[in-house]
Amino acid sequence: MASVVCDPAPDDLLWLLVRKNHSFLTKRNGAQFSSEPNNLTNLHSYKYSGLACKKTIGITPAPNNRGVIVSSRKSKVESHKPAKSIHKVTLSKGIRRSAKSFCNSFTRAGYRPDLRKEALARISAIYQTQRPVKVHARKTGRRHTQKQK
Numbered sequence: 001m002a003s004v005v006c007d008p009a010p011d012d013l014l015w016l017l018v019r020k021n022h023s024f025l026t027k028r029n030g031a032q033f034s035s036e037p038n039n040l041t042n043l044h045s046y047k048y049s050g051l052a053c054k055k056t057i058g059i060t061p062a063p064n065n066r067g068v069i070v071s072s073r074k075s076k077v078e079s080h081k082p083a084k085s086i087h088k089v090t091l092s093k094g095i096r097r098s099a100k101s102f103c104n105s106f107t108r109a110g111y112r113p114d115l116r117k118e119a120l121a122r123i124s125a126i127y128q129t130q131r132p133v134k135v136h137a138r139k140t141g142r143r144h145t146q147k148q149k
Contacts, residue, residue: 015052022051037073040118047114055112059122065130067092068123070102072111095127 024036025044033042038050038058050056058071070089077085089105091098099120105114 011046011052011054015046015049018051019046020119023116024051038073040122041113048118057106057112057115059118059119059126060091061130062090067130068098068126070106070119072106091123095124097126099123 010055019148022034022036024034024039026033026035032044034044034049035042036050038056039048040057040059041048046052050058052074054075056073060069060071063065068091070091072087074085074087091101093101102119102123103116107113
């Protein structure tokens, strides 16, 4: 007997299955959000879905607040090995160099160039949260102190 190799389900069919309800979906005040991995904007839509699309990009903070981790799904890996289908790269050289490295490696190579703007915004936002908090000196002077008579 010959073994039968099944192709994975098409993206459109997967989206129809998970569109109405899945464990990552949050509905609030008429808006739908999704907290699934590899969803750049956390919006519940087919374009940004990390569950339905075969090619996805995910950006998360690196451990110890040192850069970002860019994860993408490999398209050549068999569908029954989901753990081996994720490729992760850590970018920790600063906002500008990480953004340039991301553009060079992912979007210019043709891997979802439509997500470039959202991915760069996410990289920038993560780096902004990793900056140390500035401690401002206490203001002193005539204007800032109470007058004593």
